[in-house]
Amino acid sequence: MKEIKLFCGIGLICFLIVNMVSAQDYARSVEKNLTPSPMVASLGAFGGMDVEKSTGGLSKTISLFEVKEGDIEYSPSIHYFSTGIKVNDWGSRVGIAWSENTTPIISRTVRGVPDERATSRIGDTRYEFGDPGAQDFTQATYDKVRQLEVSGTTFDGQYDLFNYSIFGVSGQFIIKNDTAILLSDDKSFKIDIVQTSPSYLFILTDNNGVKYYFNVQTEETKFDSENACDIDNPYRYGGIVTAWFIDKIVSQTGYTITFNYDYAEYKYIYDYTESFLFNYFSYTDWYHFTGLSPAAEKLACLRRKSTKTRILNSIVGDNFSIGFEYISRNDIYGEKLLSKITLTNSMGVLKELEFSYDEVVATSTFEQELSFHLGDNDPWELNALKTRYFLEDLSIRDGQGNIEQVYRFDYISPSSLPHRFSFSQDYMGCYNAKPNGTMVPVQAAEGLSSILPVSSVSFGDRRPSSSGKTGLLNRIIYPTDGKDSIIYEQNQYRTIVENIHHASYMDWFGTEDSETYDGWFFTMWLPKEGDVELLLECFYDGGDLPGDDEGEYYAKVQLWNSEGQMDFPHGGNEIELRLGQTYFSTKYNHLYPGNTVKLHFTPDEEYNLYLSLQGKHTNVRATLYYIEDTTYDAVDSAYAGHRVQKVISSSDSSPDVVKLYNYNVFEKKGDTLKYTDSSSLVSVPMKNYSVLSYSEAEYTIPDVWPSLPPGYSDLTGFVPYSIFRLLSNSNYNINIYGGLPYAYKNVTEYLDTSRTSFIAGEFNLAFNSHSYRELVDLYPQMDVLMPELENSAWDHGLELERYYGTKLDDNYIVDLERKWSYSGLSNSYYNYAAYLLHPIHVYSSDPRTNIANYIVTSNITFSHWKKLDSLVEIGYSRYPGGYNTILNKSIYRYNSGDRLIEEEETLSSKEETLLKTIARPSKMVATGRDPNGIYQGMINNHIISPEIEVVSKINSNQVNLVRTNYFQPFNELYMPSSIQTQKRASDPLVTELKFNQYDTKGNILSLSRENDVTINYLWAYKGRYPVAKIVGSDYATISSVVSQSQIDNATGSDQTLRSVLNALRTDPRTNGALINTYTYRPIVGATSETDAKGQIVYYEYDNIGRLKLVKDRNGKVLKVYDYQYQKPITQ
Template sequence: MNIKTTITLILLFAAKTCLAQDLPKITPPSPEATALAKFTEIPVSHYTGVPSISIPIHTIQQNGISIPISLNYHSRGIKVGEIAPRYGLGWALQYGGSISRQTRGGTDESQYGYLNNNYDMDFFTDANKRGDVQDTYTFNQEYDFTPDLFHFNANGIGGKFIIDKTDGEVLVQGFDDIDITYLNQSVGNFNGIQSFTITDKHGNKFYFGVSKNGIRTARNYDKPIRSSHIPMGGGRQDFGFSGENYFNSWQLMEIETTYGHMIEFHYGSEEISRTFRHSYDKLENNVPVHHSLELEIHQFQLSEIRFNKGKLMFQSGAERDDLQDSHMLDKISLYDKQDNLIKSYELDYIYTTSIVDNNVHDFLEAQEPRANKRLFLNSIQETAPNLEQLPPYLFEYSTEQLPNRFSTSQDLWGYFNGKNNGQHLTFFDYGNVNIDRTVDVVKSEAGLLKKITYPTNGSSAFVYEDNIALTPLEFGQLVFQNVNPLIKKGVALSQISYSQYYNTNTNEYVHPFTIGPGIVGAISSFVRFNSPDQCSSSEFIQGCKFRVYVQGNGTAFELFIGKNDNHFNLAPGNYELIVEPRGTHDPLDPENDGFAVYLDWFEEADNSDDVVYGGGKRVKRILMDDAHGTIQTKEYEYLDLFGRSTGRIFGLPNFYSISDYSVGQFTILDAFGAVPGSPLGTPQGNSVGYSKVTEYYGSITANSGKTEYEFSVIPDAGKYYEFPYPLPTDNEWLRGKILKTEMFRKDPLDYTLLQKTENTYLYGDILANYPLPPPVFNPGSYSTYCNNDSNPGYSKNQRRYHLPLIQFINPGDITCQNGGNLAYDTYYLTGGTLDLGRSVATSYFDNGRELTTTKDYFYNYDDHYQLGSTQTRDSEGLTRMTKMYYWTDVNDTELGNRHRYSDIVKQENFLDKNDDGIFQPSELIGKQETDYRLWTNANNQYLPEYIKAQKGSGPLENRIIYHDYDDYGNPLQVSKPNGQNISYIWGYNNQYPVAKIENANRTEIDALSGFGTDFDSGTGGLTSIQENRLRSDLPKAIITTYSYSPLIGLKSVTNPMEDSTKYSYDQFNRLKQVKDRNDKVISEYTHKYKN
């Protein structure tokens, strides 16, 4: 983006209301929580250009819930101010869930925080209330109108929420059948939110911060020690802190499954006694001022997960070189219930050390010497119990080295750009420093993962490119500092180029050149004469052997000997560099007649008015090498049919304090302050997304086919791009939805379309695809009020919420010249329902035939957020409907009390035989119902007793009958109507079936000698005596028995004929042999790795 004019303003801060020029202070959570929240802010998707990169560790399976444990990598890029979590930069440990807070302004629960201050909805209709709020706001700097933003994840169910001060309820941005409650009270030295409980739609409960019994706690917080205020030139002032501490993240403590059993998460406390946060830099009284914060970070690190089959241990290693008192994750070990080691993973790390330069403030460099170190995960290696090791996962990163964590060498978005910006992070020149916040396409890749080598010796390599996107239409009147990469241009002349540029008619050297429309800054010059006698560095003197000047485009500028940086300005256009020899001239006599003239300048790589290099990287190409000579390639393109970028910019850069000034039709932004680049450090985390992405199976020029994806790119709403810059109405949750997918086959001359899927979405019950914010989520009235009543439209129902917020503005604002101190702007936070409404799938065949299926989706938002019914119409014109019933539809309050919204109690299938669009009872073709029962003998669990089915107009009949369960929800006896009973015995802590007994009921089994009521085999399997007793005392039963190696696999199966099949595993728990009862090998598996 070009800037043709730069206007510098001096801010005068005379009243508290003028501080509206400071954007809301955004405080990210701890490094561990931030690493996890990045995946919510910028999801892995074709839409974001972020590929899925994951190293699986283990998956916990317990009582119907599956919890994958993995290390995941986020490839958008590493911001300069990013602190590595304990597994290295870019990585995050996914293990079941987390909740973290992005503090926006003051903490919600503080005295004048959003939840406790005297601002509420009657502010808009009561002038006295507005006066009271204004008075309190004026005399209390910490007064906060903005709710904090919470990021949450509960075993894959994730999103954002805020707390509505009107009723204290949690408002999840995307509505679903999840329930989030919190405890807000004072406990010891801590006020505010102590814990959260999330209940998912299956009835599983997730306890965050405090365990269910209230005994164990794990919550992170930062304790400020002092803030430093350091003007350029000296005069540091330190300010101490007193007051309360508030938590910024809450660890997952327990998962209580819908069957009532616990998975426990345990933590070790880690107290980082002293670190610094570069808060912001700002122009005050026309002097750059550095602001930083010294603080203690109190965080909890995962140490153990206990589940019913065993436990995972997370062992910390040595103290980190990059962060005082913090420790890296050294080893992850899996144990069974008897504390037998199953396997472990050892993690190895490397550090990089930044090069010392002058781009770090002296104060921070002295106080935080570890900030020049960066922690990277180098390898992960699996180790067997006998200490034998597999080849490791190896990780290679960009050779571009990250700078000091406090470096000012940052582009507009906070990524490394290698520029010398001095000790102050600004958007304006100061002293002798010329600020350069442009994107550097090479440097911004610093720290990124480039290659993974797997234990098989195969590999995946990642090639990245810059995010290039269009600015929103709303930014059309907005101009801010250059961001696009700069290309150095130049023009040169010397006597060596005599034959090319010497004009014998005019006796001059003439070199034409062009200044492009993307020029940034001034022209630098270098002039040297080998015989400089009688020549000056400031004026032309008769007797000098050469005269040098630039002319063209109505301009003439003379040059003199010497080097002159930023010497003169030239507008875009065509020019000539001219060297005029004075007197005789012999180009073959360099000693006396030699000269050299050079001009250089910078131009933007893309100077289109609406094209901007966004923050970080997107994936360009993935190369997958199987280590056996085959390399598969996927390449990605982010262009439309006209070759223009499909990217869109969302959100402003890291401004802290902004002034605006109108010049004609433009608004010039002077950023008088800047916030360092760190994750979750800005109101809008994801700055770019793509409306169309093409994935090639091969390279762009040589491939077997491609898939084209189109996504929603609904912009944020509100006037966040206008003074005084309120928070945007965040619509990221509406973006990235797949609108269309097309799959093509590559033919010799072109592509052939094979399949197309087009999706339309329901926005709060309205079926549409919106290029702009949907009206249901766009209140529209982002207005300025001059001390008068307003009706901003607070709304909350089953389909949406509109939460109006205010921001006082400068009373001198031209809109409210007579508004006094009570002039204010309104803006909104919104959320609601967003679901797939219609999907049209078309298949194309070589004979020209097409098959199209249209599927419509319907919901009953007044009762629940589950899929209510679908209607599918095929190419033959037949329409089928499937209707689902849940507890709210049949008034099963017991399911409701257990929050089991996802249980389908009844399902009906219809065929619209007469094609009238009405599904009548006579068109019913099938039905299935589940009858539940409260099983008091099985820990009061509410589980199915009868599964019923109906065909057509026939009777509804029992198909499966559950006679009994154990306390873990495992069936003990089932049957079909008039069929034989099938009974099960469970073992290994009720986790695996150890016997299947057909034609016997549990009463008969429990009566056997050595058994008993609701018998199970305890911590292991059946003994040989028990197995023989079953077979001898139940002669009519058909018995199959099983034994296991817990957390490894099936150990043996003995069929009703008493033939056994045995399974053995190698030291890495991989299947090695299968043998029959005579120990004859049936099959054998060998695992070999290349080299």
Template sequence: MTLNVDWFMYNVKFVSAILFVVLFVSVSRGQPELQKIIPLTPNAASIEKYTETPISYFTGTANVSIPIYNISSRSISLPLSLSYHSGGNKVEDLASWVGLGWSLVGVPSISRRINGLADDSPFGFFTRYHGRTAKKMYDSVIIGGQGSWDYIKDIHAGVTDTEADIFSFSLLGKSGKFFWDQETSRFYTTPHSNIKVEFIGGDFKITDDDGTVYFFGTKETSTIGGAPQGNITTWLVDKIRDGNATDSLIFSYSYDIQVVKTLNTKSKLLWGSDCSQTQSIMTTNNTGAYSVSTITFANGYVQFIKESSVRQDLNGGYALKNIKVLNNEDYLVKDVEFSYHYRGSGTAPEDKRLMLDYIVEKNGTNEDKKHLFSYESTIESPSRLSFAQDYWGYYNGAIANTELIPTANVVSPAGPIQVPGANRDVNPGYTQFAILKRIQYPTGGYSEIEYENNQIYSTDVPRKYIQVGSSLTADEQTPPSSFYSTTFQVNNPPDIFLNNNLGGANVSIQIGGMNCIGCSSLTLQGLDAGNSHINTTISYNLSYYLPNGNYRMTANFGTQPPEDFENFYYIISWFAVDPVAPPLNSYVGGLRIKKISSYDGLGGRVIKRFRYTTSPVSDTSSGDAFGKAYFLAFENYTCIKYLPVGGYTNQSSYRMVAGGGYSQVSHSGSFSGYKTVYEFVDSLGSLGANEYKFTYVKDVVANLSPFPPPASMEIVRGQLKEQNTYRNNNGILVPLRTTRYEYRDEFFDNNAAFSFRTKLTREPVYANGDMVEIPQYDHLGYENIAAWSQPARKTEITYDQNDPNKLLSSVTDYEYNDSHYYRNKMHTKGSDSKIKSVISYYPSDLSLSSSAETARLQLITQNRLSEVLKEEVVKEGNQIKELKTNYKQFGNIVMPEEVFQKIGNGPSESMIRFLNYDSYGNLSSQQKTHNIIFTYLWDYNSTLPIAEVQNANTNDVAYTSFEADGAGNWTDIVPVNVDATTSTVSGSKSYNLTPTGLKRNGLNTSTSYVVTYWSKNGAYSIVGTSGSVKQGKTVTLNGHSWTFYEHLVSGQSTITISGTGKIDELRLYPKGALMTTYTYRPLIGITSVCDANDIFSYYEYDGLNRLQLIRDFEGNVLKTFEYKYQEVQQ
């Protein structure tokens, strides 16, 4: 669950740009209504109060998200925001260009995890091997033969690829992954969806299921060390286009070369021959990095301006300094400034961390919306190249580490041994370095966040071992005896290190100090039925496997023991799980939220505390790992050592590898999840609690060479199963509500990209340049499977607070169409046991006729598959309502044409008609069937409605205030005659009329038209004027007088207004119609409204573009607005 934080900021509560996105009218509403086209008039910018900072309960992370700006074009909206990940900072984390832990969210992108070769490389997975898929070739490898070995050789020579890369994508409002399937030659997404992915000429094109098209063509590459050519790691979006190709966002980028040093994999040779092994080295990565510089949209553009100096924590690259929003007139609408500092005591880039101090909205000397950030500062930040890392990469303060391979327990030919290495344990005293602790909001409030380390109750973490044993020595008895005996017990769980998962122990037996030969009898005897077969005499040091059970060890020196025999020892030792460590409650990597305290600056507060336990009073963690995390891998390897005298020997070795042979399974950036979470809420007293329960499925991880990636179950875990809400009644939690969810999960085996991985285990043998012995390999096949999960049932229970035995309940079942997997049926059963169903139909579900069928097929072609065309409401088996929307192709665009409604068994009746659209998809006219027509004119690059006319057709209206690029159906406007220097009646421009005049063509000669305007130079001439010209009110604005005139014109197919002088607010409409007009400062708001009675209202804005004044048509101030913030209470 991702929840947004609104931080004491104010937002202008009016629409400054209208996005006409036609949505299907839901049957759950009343009568179908006309589309809301005209914006609301401005209200004062509201100052929103901060109340709380929710978290993602399953992972225990706070998703702090600060909105920067919402780009609203004609039909595309792209929100820009800052997001902070609170799961902790890893040692090797490199800050983004907005600071450590922060990211700028909004620009769509594709990144990938390369498996084997890059799929788009000349021999990558997009290309079959001699026309055959990896699955067919894998089957041939299993069979064997020379051809299969040639194929394996080509794999390791880098001339073919056997593994699909995993691509991660982010779009507007959704994200996921996709991969290429060789068998079907197409991409599949996970979660399974109707998103269409294409790879064209090295670029990606993604079409969302609403028809929005994304073009990814800007590519980031990365090279390691001195590699001649790097792989593409990221594709950035160049263009977003709507389904009708009427609107688009264009992205441009700046380029930097960034050089970053990282720690590389290391292996250790444990025993065996002197085969080569990888050493721990610093790897230099050269990345051709792009950062967004401009986003251009229909009514403006956004600039991203970098700092002037290069970053101190990175060789190459710059921090983001400003985000500026400008309209098409280059007027600065918004300027957000970022400020930083660096922490870290070293001088090298790896020693420093870029930290975001604050962001503030500025405009000249005006400043507002400042957010201040404070971080943990008592823990010294480690170098990014530090080995002081826990198993998951977080700082643990172990500065004595000289490598990343941890201390390991392995079973050698001589028995279990411990190989010294790095301390990779979690250390809670160090993991919170540089973590965000406090956010201060513009209006005086603030939030404080308290963290703790993740803990899980699981065996999927590294165990700790100790050495235990039993012994006999003469020192145990004084004076010495000739007979010694003791019993001991072996009780080890199945464990790869302790007993190769058999239970029991591999014991080490040591004897000595008897000063005689054959003078003693040392025995070892099993005492249980399961180990009674063990009854042996010990005469030398050895290793021995003992199953779990009870044993007796004895030493018998007879009746005449030798002199000095009391120095003897008989010791049996073995490794066991450390009983001091918590048996299963263990630390894992990263942080979770312990408490969030929110203060409004006025004395109010809300405090939330979180417990991630199996019950409210338990200390047992409800957390678990997402899969077995193998932090070390062990492999047998055979290399060939050629002898100086000729010939060769096989050199067998056993190697331990860190970093490359294991998988750390994560979920949304976290390494653990919690099945149950409790949230306790206080506000100057306990308010109550919430209990959350989540689905939990582990990934399948194979710790088998050659170590394929885990089979991900991320899609089907972390979903809310149950939420219980309680109120506090004198210290007792009383249930208020319960909501339960069940899910339908699908795994599409037929949409699986089969891959396999190989690893060389024995080198080939050459003699005189010829291979005389073929190499040996491990190989393992796996599949990338598209998954899907959606709610199948929702149960809601409300408890009567006066009678605990009474409750209200409802159950909602959801069904999905197996052809497209959209929800097509929803059945709700209330406490009255009656069932109400809503049935939905999508473009691929119906077959229509005439123009509606043509449009339906075009919707499918545009991939607009998620649009609902028809809904039915059925109650107790009887249809009570149906609502259907027919689409039509208007020129090159497909838009709704008509809405029909059917009640019960009655006929289907037309309710609303959408009569016409302009070429950008803006609605030009609509009507309730058999009612008056509403017509709209658009301007400002066809992004804003400038006129609404009631009771008129599109062909019968015209309007201009000479503000923008449009003419409002008038012709012959000469741009040089537009005047922006003197006073106006509406907007900021007027027009110098000439005798040539302005025309409206194509009118109906049988219709009488009203033409109105404001003039500084008297009435102008209009041919066909009936009667006298009506002169209206004269107003003086900024020292200039304007007079209103009205003409009634009849019998004309073209109306021309001509003369010499200033003119503004020129209208034309049929007699009996009503026209209301609007002017704007684009991206800021409405500047004037002139109603059907030609009465003006004017709106003015301050330096930060907030509403400041409202004036009447004579310039008198009606309202004044001031914005003040509460002082912070420390």
């Protein structure tokens, strides 16, 4: 505890000793949200476009392989995306900027109290504390606020944010009352919470009834309890589950894939921040005493987390297994890099994928401040901060170990990147090559130089530079030796800058020949209206200063305009100055330094000073500071991040294919796109690097004072003062545009170097909002500290218009235009947080007074349902002197139950209205067409996507109907029982197919057409493949000739299986049927096919499972497949 003490001596000359109360620092920069480990955060990030248009970033996906387990598909891939390598990025298990989706995962960000540990919560209503307009607060309201603020309790006001990623399909959800609520609620998944304590466990079901089990393997993360910077963190009491790894996938038909993991545990540095702390204490009401703020105090925090996580080691199905091997890494001790994936079936290894990495060690020197906070300078940790891994090549080997394909990857000077947490970073965290001595940018001091001694501080240069492209992927070499080369350019934006042109003029007057003077002095007028600042100085110019009679020398100054005498900002209408004293007209507020009071002049008015001088050679100098003019100028500036400028695709056998990208604003006029020279980039201003908060100090007023200062009723007490914290990172999450601080509204892709053909897109740019104040508090000027980011921008990045066209006579002519229109429905879920501004020393009986000592914030988590409402296509046909348009418009309507398309109406250029109506299980139940409860059962198992009935109409007249009826042959297995069709609505329904029999895996065993023969199927290889098709018999007879056990026992050899199945051709009970038989190599494909005439065809594959040869029974080659990306063109 520190004190403010006033010590007064002879003549009541007082000295103020300032000591600060350290009980509360609202602006403490501590990460309150617990996030998963960096490896988990990179899992599942997925995409497929070569350039993500609205970001300008390179996006590349490479598929590894595909296997099927019945109706479950597993197709892992690796994916690259970056707009700039972040200096602090640890990368993933496949290197910097790459991610892999080998395993489905659920991760979460803990906000407030971990949901499963909360025993009570608020957030069910919009006005949890009552209507702010009514301000009708009770003691119960205050109790809520107080409990919400206390760290480490089980009283929660914020929903944790869960993210799922399942083979390229991702989304988010929150948990309310032990029920999962999807934030993108298109019903693509149903989430069941099967356990709530000690942690959650989940089962996710897609809309085909496939279940994903997350109920064993988890990751735990915790902050470093020994780190002083994390001591205020609410989760320091232990590990919290931040990720769930999938255990198994089970289809509706009972097929299963299981996932197995190894255990890993490690600690890593996740953050380094710096700040300058200024304590602003200024009182002008204590006998003109002014206490200046002390020099800046520099603070820094290096933070660590520890994690216990899982690393995938194998995936197992009935017909295959996939093994994952890893190598150690020198950046995070205990983590791994993926080195090999091996795909195996019952016959042995089918394919191996090997990953090789370039280990790049930075040569930069650690900054002195960073070295200090690293502590004991552990050599391993220092090397870890300098080490990065870049994926160098991906080799695909066949089952014999021979290399069949190789992908190679090159990057831009990765060795030039500095160590992690280097001070040479731009705002976005990319390398900028600036030799900074601190991370706090100069922007943090903007607007503060007049009240704080910021000139004594050296700030960092965090501006972006061309070095931000260092480490980016710039070339991919494909297995055919074809290449994609990527050229980047720095993000640019055009902004209108306000340039304020300051001016001043000065005059002085003195009593040179007389003892006194009273009269007008210093006429003032302005060219434009605005605030002004007036400086008055009283001085003596008669040689040596007078002695004991100095008090007889003074000046009194009044300010007048045409309406009379004016008041000065500090109160009163006259300023008295002694020799050597000055007066500055701007009044600062000691609690709200930004709330200044200034003189305000208008241009149609004349202002004058009336001067009274006492004492010969008494002088007054007056200086007026004003704004002469304000101009608004367009400026092109660099922004953080890099965009793709050009992609060159080249090979040895054909000319280069070049794509160029333009990010400038365009406008469609008629059938032409008109381009401007302005960038279409919309960005977050790089500000909010300073945070204003308050603390308080204890004061003691000596008894010798004749009276208390104005506003003080006691000799002791507490007085608030301002704290300015200048931050190294923005107080606000800047990534408001879909995870980036910027986005492009217009992007054009030119398909050749001459730009003769183009595709231009216009994107919706919506941004996510931040938390806001919920209640009125004592300090409305105080910043909300690190406000949460909402998910309000459900439509951000959606493409609204696309133009295909050609360049003619330097005009960009549109040939085809597409327009998309979207809408959305939302539900709102409210989050609340509270922060105590300073200790409450005396509690009031009025709860409103107590609550005002807290900042209470709220934000909304939205559950959106995004819908494509219409697609309009406009074609342009030209004739001399003009053009015609051809219009097609599709309108989409949705079922409110399953949220899938229920009607698709197309208005064609032939002026016909085509209407397609789709009834799925939800529609069948809602319209009373579910007499046996089959469709309700499908809904209960989240099998909501099958199309039960599809009706097509032209101009309201039905032209076709297809109805697929379902039944339940086995428990929880729903399969088609028949297919019926109808042309006109007045026609009878015709049964086209009957599905007579299934096995327990959902494989069709017998089907028939109306008044036609029965078709039967036999299955093998654990029910994965059909091995016989028999037409003209019944399933019972067939089973009496060849049993299922005979088939299963014969699958180890193609010849044995063919011999068993040949009995169907020779046995008199079935020798009249038409019989086709098949053998397989599981995962790879069919190895032979014998037709109804007994003619056999063989299929051969290369060593990585691609079809190579088709041969007849005598070994004659019928077809050859040669896999090359491109052949030379010959005439």
